[in-house]
Amino acid sequence: MQDNKEKDGIGLPDNAFRELKEGEKYTPVLHPDKTYPEITPYSVSMGLIMAVIFSAAAAYLGLKVGQVFEAAIPIAIIAVGCSSAAKRKNALGENVIIQSIGSCSGIVVAGAIFTLPALYILKAKYPEIAVSFLEIFLSSMLGGVLGILFFIPFRKYFCADMHGKFPFPEATATTQVLISGEKGGNQAMPLIMAGLIGGIYDFLLSTFGWWSEVLSTRAIPALNAIADKTKAVFSINTGAAVMGLGFIVGLKYSFIIFAGSAFIWWIIIPLLGMNPEMANVPAEEIFSGSARFIGIGGIAMSGVIGIIKSWGIIKSAVGLASREIKGGSGAAKAVVRTQKDLTMKVVVFALLAAFVITFVFFYVGVIHNLVQTIVAFLVVAVIAFLFTTVAANAIAIVGSNPVSGMTLMTLIIASGIFVAIGLKGSSGIVASMVIGGVVCTALSMAGGMVTDMKVGYWLGTTPSKQQSWKFLGTFVSAATVGGVMLILNDVYGFTGENALVAPQANAMAAVIDPLMMGGETPWLLYIVGAVLAILLNWLGVPALAFSLGMFIPMQLNAPLLVGGLISWFVSSRSKDEAVNNARQERGTLLASGFIAGGALLGVVSAGMRFFGFEYTCTFSETQLQATGVIVYILLLAWFTWSCMKAKKS
Numbered sequence: 223m224q225d226n227k228e229k230d231g232i233g234l235p236d237n238a239f240r241e242l243k244e245g246e247k248y249t250p251v252l253h254p255d256k257t258y259p260e261i262t263p264y265s266v267s268m269g270l271i272m273a274v275i276f277s278a279a280a281a282y283l284g285l286k287v288g289q290v291f292e293a294a295i296p297i298a299i300i301a302v303g304c305s306s307a308a309k310r311k312n313a314l315g316e317n318v319i320i321q322s323i324g325s326c327s328g329i330v331v332a333g334a335i336f337t338l339p340a341l342y343i344l345k346a347k348y349p350e351i352a353v354s355f356l357e358i359f360l361s362s363m364l365g366g367v368l369g370i371l372f373f374i375p376f377r378k379y380f381c382a383d384m385h386g387k388f389p390f391p392e393a394t395a396t397t398q399v400l401i402s403g404e405k406g407g408n409q410a411m412p413l414i415m416a417g418l419i420g421g422i423y424d425f426l427l428s429t430f431g432w433w434s435e436v437l438s439t440r441a442i443p444a445l446n447a448i449a450d451k452t453k454a455v456f457s458i459n460t461g462a463a464v465m466g467l468g469f470i471v472g473l474k475y476s477f478i479i480f481a482g483s484a485f486i487w488w489i490i491i492p493l494l495g496m497n498p499e500m501a502n503v504p505a506e507e508i509f510s511g512s513a514r515f516i517g518i519g520g521i522a523m524s525g526v527i528g529i530i531k532s533w534g535i536i537k538s539a540v541g542l543a544s545r546e547i548k549g550g551s552g553a554a555k556a557v558v559r560t561q562k563d564l565t566m567k568v569v570v571f572a573l574l575a576a577f578v579i580t581f582v583f584f585y586v587g588v589i590h591n592l593v594q595t596i597v598a599f600l601v602v603a604v605i606a607f608l609f610t611t612v613a614a615n616a617i618a619i620v621g622s623n624p625v626s627g628m629t630l631m632t633l634i635i636a637s638g639i640f641v642a643i644g645l646k647g648s649s650g651i652v653a654s655m656v657i658g659g660v661v662c663t664a665l666s667m668a669g670g671m672v673t674d675m676k677v678g679y680w681l682g683t684t685p686s687k688q689q690s691w692k693f694l695g696t697f698v699s700a701a702t703v704g705g706v707m708l709i710l711n712d713v714y715g716f717t718g719e720n721a722l723v724a725p726q727a728n729a730m731a732a733v734i735d736p737l738m739m740g741g742e743t744p745w746l747l748y749i750v751g752a753v754l755a756i757l758l759n760w761l762g763v764p765a766l767a768f769s770l771g772m773f774i775p776m777q778l779n780a781p782l783l784v785g786g787l788i789s790w791f792v793s794s795r796s797k798d799e800a801v802n803n804a805r806q807e808r809g810t811l812l813a814s815g816f817i818a819g820g821a822l823l824g825v826v827s828a829g830m831r832f833f834g835f836e837y838t839c840t841f842s843e844t845q846l847q848a849t850g851v852i853v854y855i856l857l858l859a860w861f862t863w864s865c866m867k868a869k870k871s
Contacts, residue, residue, distance in 0.1 A: 234401060236803075238680055239394070239810065241386035248385055250682030251314065251401065254560040258315040260687050265316035266694075268304065269323025272297045273695045276327035277702035285335055285710055293328030294392065294673060296822045297321050298399040317400050318683045319691060322674045326366065326695030327702075329670035333663025334362045334703045336629060339727035340655050342716040344735060348648040353711075357587060359704040361659035364580050365606075366696035368660070369667025371573045372610040373675075374563055374689060380614055380672050381679040382561065388618035391470035391817070393676035398814035400681065412864075416812040420462035421819025423857060427461065428827045431839045434850035435460060436777045441847035453495030453505040454488050458780035460854040463820030465861075466813035468785020475619050475767050476779075476786030482520075482771020483779040486513050509775070515744045517773025519751025522631050524766040525612040527759050560678075563685045577603065580660070588656050594645045601636050602657055606664040615766050617669040618676075629662040630733060631748075637737040650738040658730065667696070784858065785813065792865040800870035808868035812861060 237248055252258050259265075276293040301320040305313035338358050345351040380388070402413050427435055438457040439445040449455045468476050491508050494500055500508060563569075580602065585595040609632075636657055640650050671692070678688050716727070751772065755765040771779050793806040841849070 234397070234680060237386075239386060239807075248382075250560055250680060252560075252682030254558040254682065257559070258682075259312055260315040260319050260683055261691065262316055264310070265319040266323065266691065268301065268316075269320045269691070269695060270698055272300065272320060272324025273327045273698045274702050276324060277331055277699040278706050280328050280331040281335055281703050281706040282710070285339065285707070293331075294321060294325040294396050294670070295399060295818045297324040297327075298396050299818060299822055302400060302402065314400065314681060315683050318678055318681055319688065321396065321400065321677070322688045323691050323695035325670055325674060326667075326692060326699040329369075329666045330362050330366050330663060330696060330699035331703055333365050333666040334358065334659060334700075334707065336727060337655055337658040337662050337730055338362075338707065339711075339716050340731035340734065341652065342711055343728060343731040344648075344651055346717040347735075348651065350648050351652055355704045355708055357656055358659075358707055359700050360579075360583050360587070361656050362663050362700035362703055363697055364576060364583065365660040365663025366667045366700060367572075367576050367693060368580070368602075368606055369610070369664035370671060370689065370692050370696065371569055371576060372607050372664065373614060373668045373671040374569050375566070376611060376614060377563055377671075377675050377685060377689075378561065380618060381675050384618070388615075389471045389475065390618050390673070390676050391467045391813075392617065393673045393680070394470050394810060395466075395814035395817040396673065397677050397680050398811055399818050400677065412808060412811045413815045413818070416815025416864075417819035417822075418815075419819070419860070420466065420816030421823040423462045423853075424820040425823040425827055428824065429830060429835075430837050431846070432841070432849065433460065433853050434843070434846040437847060437850050437854070438777075441843060449505060453492045453500075453508060455491075455505045455776075456487075456780070457775075457777040458784070459777045460850050460857075461781070461820065462816040462857060463824075464778060464781040465785045465788075465858070466816030466820075468782035469789045469809055469813040469861075470817075471619065471782055471786060473786035473790040475764070476782040478764055478767040479619075479771040479774075480779050480783040482517070482768040483774070483776040484771075485768075486516065486772045487776050490516065512744065512747065514773050515747035516751040516754070517769050517771075518631050519748035520755040520765065520769030520772055521612060521751075522609075522748070523752035523755035524615075524759075524769050525609045527755065527765060528611040528615060529608055559684050560682050561685070564689050584653075584656075589645065589649075589653050591645070594640070594643055594653075597639060597643055598636070598645075598653060598657055601632075601639060602660050605632050605635065606661050609661070609665050610668040612766065613665040613669040614672040616770060617672050619764075619767055619770070629658050629665070630730070632661045633658045633730065633734055634737065634748075637734060641738070646738050648738075651734055654734055654738065655730070658734075788858065788862055788865070792862060795866070798870065801868075804868040804870045805865050809861075809865040812864055816861075 234251065235249060237246065242248060272293075276297060280293060298317070298321045301317040301324075305317055310316065338353075338361065341351055341353045341357075345353065398413055426432060434441075436457050436459055439455055440449055440457075471479075486509065487505070490513050491505050494508050494512055495503070495505065503511075564572075577599075581595065581599045584598050584602075585592065589595045589598060633654055637650070637654050640646060640653060645653055674688055674692070675685060678685060751769065755769055758765040758768050789806065789809060792809055793802045796802050796805070839846070
């Protein structure tokens, strides 16, 4: 009976999502003073199975249909379902490990398919370019390992020190899914209900297209004429999951992100459009071809600012590592279970080993010149470390990792350096893309780590166990991705008729080709973004959030603001603070359901398209836009109404 009572009452503490008061401590669901099943044959084997399946699926779908899905939430749902079916007791810790190992799949896939297929694409133009399984595997694995090791010293800062200061939208959704499996009675019903509504809504939208996915002022003839003349456009994605992200992000950050979008779309793009050469260029093309580079510059400078601000943390981590290596590790024994990371001694030695292997790989397998190898290695080490905090911050704030933008900046910087030292042409292309693959995977992993570690922090698992088994998940995922990519190249190819889509890799190829073979780089736009980030930081505005708004298309930022406004509205209407808190908590649960449902059925939708399902809606664009407005308003109305139904406990 006692077990049942504990299960019925399980849930996140009241102070899980808010800042802690003076002297207040956060006690996770799994108590720090107790031990629970975490690393078991069941959790490890299930995690590895998920890593293989989702690595293959994500690579397959990402390259074939151009859709990359986030694996963490679907894996969490499967883990909860399997543990419930198997009637495993105290399965929460095991489910976190399953999700943590399995989520390496989507992380490694994103790093690999954003960059490395560019080698196959450019090989059609430059036949001397060679691509091997070992190159794909090692660049993905080493990038993943570096991302894990670089993040560990920052784990406590992001997860514990910044408690309640970042929204962590993806981690929130994953945590709610995992804890729903431990709840008894009807406690999980709001999450399930929202998952069904949001999932079906997004499934119908992406599969059948019965209403427009993006509402735009271009649908109104008068506003379209203004857009053609002034280049000023407004657009908003009508998906349920994106709006749910906005609710969790909250009004503060969603407003800043949208402000970045507004600055680019309503100030910069119209200004660029005044150039006679841009007179006939649509606003959307000005954004993708010019304006968003300001965002890349801002993101890069935000990384520099982040490093400067985090210098104290870095010094502390380095000092701890030094003391541990010298033998002064006694203090580590006093750390509570839920704050126990891999020791800095282990991290430092593992990092040194990873550095040596990376250097040897670059020298023997890619560059074959000692001086150029040293330069390439330093570029990878510095940039990957520099952007680690940027990736983690981005995920913590908005749940979206600007990996493609940071990798693009890496390629541009690396290419400029390589050309200066004589590494150019086809050999320079190979070196740049392999390095881009390492950095891209490292940054993707850093973003994934902050989610995993925050989930573990909220629920009370042991960080060192999550961190240790991430390495195995990374190894398996990298091997799977390498094999799948080779098979897909043999079956479909990346160029010619019926070739794989690979949109991100095609973009990378388009950038790297002129850089290595002679071309122009928009340095002025990067500098503008960097200067703007410095100014924003001086004014006290979060520069990274604003820069993300400049880089990510407006249609994905506008719904964040909608969700943020609903969050503010439902949490401020009552004079009773307890009622406001209850409404906010219910909204977070519903928003997590939207995200989880959208993620799971998004995989189903992508799979259906891959296997040949095609449906063409016969509605006119006007009808699709009008239907989209009506359906979206109904969704927002239901969501708001459901939040307002909450009562204080």
